[in-house]
Amino acid sequence: MAGVVLTEAAATVWRALEAGPREVGSLVASTGLDQSRVMVVATEGEAGGFLHVVARPRDEVEPAEDLAAQLALGLPERRAARLLADAGGALAMADFVAAARDADVAVNEVFRFGTARGWVQRGKGEVVLTDAGRAALDAPAADEAALAQVLAGQRFADEWAGVDAAEALRLLQGRAGLAKLRKRTERVLALTNAGAAALAAGVTVKREQNALSQEDLRSGAWRDITLRPYDVTLPAATVRPARLHPVRRIIEQARQAFLELGFEEVASPAVESAFWNFDALFQPQDHPARDMQDTFYMAEPARTTLPDPAIVQAVRGAHEDGGDTGSTGWGYTWRPERAEAVVLRTHTTAATIRALARKPNPPHKAFCVGWTHRNETLSFKHLPVFHQIDGIIIDEHANLATLLGTLDAFYRKMGFSGVRFKPAFYPYTEPSVDVMVYMESRGKWIEMGGSGIFRPEVTEPLGCKHPVLAWGLGVERLAMLRLGFPDIRELYQGGLDTVEGVPLCR
Amino acid sequence: MPVVSIDAARLNALLANSYAPERLSDALEQIGCDVEEVVELGRFRCPVCASMVEGSQGAETRVCGVCGHSQEAVFEQVDTITAIRLDLLAARPDLFDIGGLARALQGYLGEVRGMPQYPTAASPVVVRVDASVARPESFRPHIRCAVVQVPPLDDVGLATLMKLQENLHWGVGRDRKLASIGVYDLDTLEGDIAYTTLDPDAEPFEPLGMPGVTMSGRTILEEHPKGTAYAHLLADLKRYPVLRDAAGQVLSMPPIINSEGTRVRVGSTRLFVDVTGPSEAAVVNSLNMLVSSLCELGGQVSTVRVIGSDGAEVVSPDLTPRKYEVSLSRAKQWLGLPLDATSLVDCFERMRLDVAALDGGDLFQVTCPAFRSDVRHMVDLFEDLAIGFGYENIVPAIVPTMTVGRPRPEEQLSHLVRTALVGLGYTETMSLPMTTEADHFTRLGQPVPEHFVRVANPKLRALTVVRSHLMGGVLQALHENRRRPMPVRIFELDNCVRLDPAGENGTTEERRLCFADIGPDAGYASVRARLDALLWELGLTATFTAVEHPAFVPGRVARFTTGTPVEGLIGEVAPGVLDAFGIDLPVGLVECLIAPLAWDL
Structure with a gap:
């Protein structure tokens, strides 16, 4: 008969069992193997018919830290029984309570446990020591005897001598102040006859390792080593690569789309004059959007200077009576000091309109991505500071049809499979268009951004004689739709779970 | 909305x-x-x-x-x-x-073409305006009125009328600030109507919704729900505007509330409408919108004579349409649509506008009803043309002009920096560019400076400062991630703003970078090694000089320069600062300038 091949661990365990059955805990202690390794050996040995594994339930009693002191003093119900015995077997309730307090005996425990034991009885306004209680005065109860052995190291009920273990456990149930009860399972391993025979016939021990060392590989020892197999279906530890913020990825996608479409990237100050943020866009000076309620006004710097007087004069004309633009204007007196106020820009159109003023002649295609600000409070849906993307086209061929074509191209580059348009009404574009995009992930059309052709009251005072296409969208709204976050504030709280919680493909 | x-x-x-x-x-x-x-x-x-x-x-x-x-x-x-x-x-x-x-x-939908006609008859109603409504202490100078005969109002009709009134208050009257509307049952009124003012502490009347209770003007502002809601509109006035009939009955105290006795009820058929306010345009527009809509619901409008304190008379409402010239070629250029004279007429008529060719050429005269207050330029009519044409019928095209895409220089540099940092194991975080004085200065061990980029009117006290560095946001992010497996490496790369009298609008903006390591082994050496790697990727070499900075551990902070705009601070964050940000592990941090932003203005 060829010798049985064993791992080193199995050989160690088998040999330890030659002298007789052993409990797993003691095997772990004497062999230095992990409990899990011993159990693997047990399971494999049992499957091969070489080992017996017997499981035995045991009750373990874990003593409270101060159990010794409690026992030395005497349990409350025992001390109460003595009090009652000294008083002739009964006390009026009030007297009993007073006496118990004097002796520092917890009355509620006396009633709870003393009654359960049948030692004391609560009668009509008095407390009586029963016959059982009187008898108990002479000898420890089962639990008290058991606890004394627990303190001496016999923590398992099957180790107690001369004690009714079942009764002791019943009495200890629910008395965590004294000790906690635990159900344990002890496994005892033993060699079967086949196991003993195989061991006697001689076994082959194979070297098994978790990993190969450089030395194992260099020396050739690897030839005699078996690498332990893994459960290759188990999950591994989570690893997340370092990466860009999800909002950054949308911004970069939009920038890429614009650059591919031949746009020049522009930027403008976040701290902006009301002139470029509002007046140049034909927003009347009493418009609610310009209120302190909606716009951040700066305390520092509080005022700025207006641009080229010719431009200022033309903008004033457009507001007051239309100037040379063919418009009726807004019909009010335009005040330069309101245009000199400094605000945090409320839209990136402030950047594109500056680009238009700088280079009003076609062809000129410009875009801007940047922070914009609205004086709002924070909520799960709204941020007071957020990113916008804005683009303009100044071209001889700019018109509503080419606006729709450009929007279609742009939004397809942003990853949307369907783009639709509907009329809208925005203050500085005419006509105005709402862009609806189809979101595959949601299976529906969603309003994604506004657009239109700048009104002549906007473009002509800045020296631009051609139709100008303009559109914009909010980055965070798109981010929320794509990523499916419930709360927009998460984006900027810095938690890496947010940044890393979105796969690159989204 | x-x-x-x-x-x-x-x-x-x-x-x-x-x-x-x-x-x-x-x-x-x-x-x-x-x-x-x-x-x-x-x-x-x-x-x-x-x-x-x-x-x-x-x-x-x-x-x-x-x-x-x-x-x-x-x-x-x-x-x-x-x-x-x-x-x-x-x-x-x-x-x-x-x-x-x-x-x-x-x-x-093609059922009716062209402009709706709202013929008006003259009613005998006269409104006399008292000079007091134009005085500063009781200012609400403009008033326009109309009489409208409607089919007897039912529940639904009454609700519709009230809703329209409420929405016009929002949309045209700007929440009653510029104009407010009153509607009354004309059969409850007697004789000429006076638009005048009342003493807020005398002259009580029975406000709408409180039959049997009379209240003075001031009491209404203090106690009536509509009064408390709109009291701010009269806060500066010593006398309040009021409309009374010839019998002295109060119709309303605009812009707050009507009287109970003149209210419109189910069954009312003759309505008297007034609009008052400080803005003549808003007053006229509100009235025109309201009576035009009532005409669509079967109403017939009669005019009212409004006689000013100077004797000047206005016949109201004035529903005279306005005329605009529209150029077909300009429309085609603006819209890029295949329009001709026929389709132009067709589209306008579909939008309830009248249109007539002027001398058979390029020019057309479009007649626009009084309620279209939104039209102030030919392009507003182009929009009607496009809607009449149907957005869904427009064939999208692309501008054929060739242009070359061009990114901003700081974005190109930022792209390199981000690529290098992600390769070095740093994840990007972003924080709001507005913060508080505590987070931006105090918690970093620095006094709040006398001058900084500061907001005057924030609704949120957490948004008073426009950031001039990124450290505060990065340290807050480290706090957020303090329960993650260590080490954690993050960076932020974004714009910051500084006061600069020579800069546009008194500020200078710059692209800055902050990156940090946190963990038991994080410190000067860990970030220094990675800063060197980043600079190597950017083709830069740095000179390091020991400096002192309140946010860093003394003796473990350096200023570095590269002979380019890239320069900054590197060091171990001071334990007091860590404590202030609720961080319980060492942090090594770099904060530096990447590029000052130049505007092409």
């Missing part, structure tokens, strides 16, 4: 043909309305003021939006309707109610 619910069955009743609610909702979207949803709504009656209150189907209505009454028991349900719910378009008050929407749909 207010939402209005339009009963599809009633809308159909105003149209020649009957359409499915979905067809109506599509058509409304195509003319530019913001359709929220088509939904079944229950309508309930308030047991106190008898108003119709809408509730979504299945929802039980217990609160009245009109009088504010609420009770335990559900209101009595009147009926169920299929409603089209619309977000109101601030720019188009003529589309605020079922009358105006029906008017637009009649044209768009």
Whole structure:
């Protein structure tokens, strides 16, 4: 008969069992193997018919830290029984309570446990020591005897001598102040006859390792080593690569789309004059959007200077009576000091309109991505500071049809499979268009951004004689739709779970 | 933005043909309305003021939006309707109610062409304006009025009228600041009407909704729900505006409340309407919108003579249409649509405008009804042309002009920096560019400077400072991630703003970078190694000089320069700063300038 091949661990365990059955805990202690390794050996040995594994339930009693002191003093119900015995077997309730307090005996425990034991009885306004209680005065109860052995190291009920273990456990149930009860399972391993025979016939021990060392590989020892197999279906530890913020990825996608479409990237100050943020866009000076309620006004710097007087004069004309633009204007007196106020820009159109003023002649295609600000409070849906993307086209061929074509191209580059348009009404574009995009992930059309052709009251005072296409969208709204976050504030709280919680493909 | 619910069955009743609610909702979207949803709504009656209150189907209505009454028991349900719910378009008050929407749909759906006609007769009603309404201490100078004969009002008609009035207050009157509307049962009024002022502490009257209770003007502002809601509009006045009839009966105390005795009720057929306010344009527009819509609901308008304190007389309302010249070639250039004289006329007429060719050439005269207050330039009519043409019929095209894409220089540099940092194991975080003085200065061990980029009127106290560095945001992010497996490496790369009298609007903006390591082994050495790697990737070499900085551990902080704009601080964050940010592990951190931003202005 060829010798049985064993791992080193199995050989160690088998040999330890030659002298007789052993409990797993003691095997772990004497062999230095992990409990899990011993159990693997047990399971494999049992499957091969070489080992017996017997499981035995045991009750373990874990003593409270101060159990010794409690026992030395005497349990409350025992001390109460003595009090009652000294008083002739009964006390009026009030007297009993007073006496118990004097002796520092917890009355509620006396009633709870003393009654359960049948030692004391609560009668009509008095407390009586029963016959059982009187008898108990002479000898420890089962639990008290058991606890004394627990303190001496016999923590398992099957180790107690001369004690009714079942009764002791019943009495200890629910008395965590004294000790906690635990159900344990002890496994005892033993060699079967086949196991003993195989061991006697001689076994082959194979070297098994978790990993190969450089030395194992260099020396050739690897030839005699078996690498332990893994459960290759188990999950591994989570690893997340370092990466860009999800909002950054949308911004970069939009920038890429614009650059591919031949746009020049522009930027403008976040701290902006009301002139470029509002007046140049034909927003009347009493418009609610310009209120302190909606716009951040700066305390520092509080005022700025207006641009080229010719431009200022033309903008004033457009507001007051239309100037040379063919418009009726807004019909009010335009005040330069309101245009000199400094605000945090409320839209990136402030950047594109500056680009238009700088280079009003076609062809000129410009875009801007940047922070914009609205004086709002924070909520799960709204941020007071957020990113916008804005683009303009100044071209001889700019018109509503080419606006729709450009929007279609742009939004397809942003990853949307369907783009639709509907009329809208925005203050500085005419006509105005709402862009609806189809979101595959949601299976529906969603309003994604506004657009239109700048009104002549906007473009002509800045020296631009051609139709100008303009559109914009909010980055965070798109981010929320794509990523499916419930709360927009998460984006900027810095938690890496947010940044890393979105796969690159989204 | 207010939402209005339009009963599809009633809308159909105003149209020649009957359409499915979905067809109506599509058509409304195509003319530019913001359709929220088509939904079944229950309508309930308030047991106190008898108003119709809408509730979504299945929802039980217990609160009245009109009088504010609420009770335990559900209101009595009147009926169920299929409603089209619309977000109101601030720019188009003529589309605020079922009358105006029906008017637009009649044209768009091809039932009626051209401009609606609202002939007016003269009513005998005269309104005399007292000089006091133009004085600063009781200022509300403008008033326009009309008389409208309507079919006897039922519940629904009354609710529609009140809703339209409320929405015009929002959209045109700017929450009654510029103009406010009063509507009365003309049969409760006697003789000429005076627009004058009253003493807020004398001259009490019976306000709407409180039969049997008389209150002075001041008491109304202090105690009546409408009074407390709008008291701010009269806060600076010593005398309050009032309309009275010849018998001395108060009609209303604009812009706050009407009187109970003159209220419009179910069954009223002759309405007197006034609009008052400090803005003549808003007053005129509000009145024109209201009476034009009532005409669509079967009303007939009669004019009222408004006689000023100087004897000047205005006949009101004035529904005279306005005329605009439109160039076909300019329209084609603006829209890029295949229009000709015929299709131009067709599209305009579909939008309820009249149009006539001028000398058979390029120019057309478009006649625009008084309620189209949104038209102030030829391009506004181009928009009508495009909507009449149908956005869904436009063939998208691309501008054929060749242009070359060009990124901003700081973005190109930022792209390199991000690529290098992600390769070094840093994840990007972003924080809001507005912060507090505590987070930006104090917690970093620095005194709040005398001057910094500062907001005057933040609603949130957490947004007072525009950031000039990124450290605060990065340290807050480290705090957020303090329970993650260590080490954690993060960076932020974004714009910061500094005061600079020489800069545009008194500021300079720059692209800055902050990156940090946190963990048991993080410190100067860990970030220094990675800063060196980053600089190597950027082709830069740095010179390091020991400096002192309150945010860093003394002796473990350096200033580095590269001979380019890239320069900054590197060090171990001081334990006091870590403590202030709630961080319990060492942090090594770099904060540096990447590029100053130059504007092409």
